[in-house]
Amino acid sequence: MIGGEYGNNPYPDGAPGEPEPRGIRCPKCGCGHFEVVYTRKMPSGEIRRRRECRYCGRRVTTTERVGA
Secondary structure: OOOEOOEOOOOOOOOOOOOOOOOOOOOOOOOOOEEEEEEEEOOOOOEEEEEEEOOOOOEEEEEEOOOO
């Protein structure tokens, strides 16, 4: 489906043959495949990662909490 709910991405779940993505989805194209651009540890102990969608290039920030 081109130009539908997920913009122009014909494979919102990744290209055929790629493993099923887990976790976050790109807010722009719906793809679930990201590359980590950089990682930063915050003073509070959280880990912030800047991720870039492999399909459309949109960048998002995720925060991870370290479990005790």
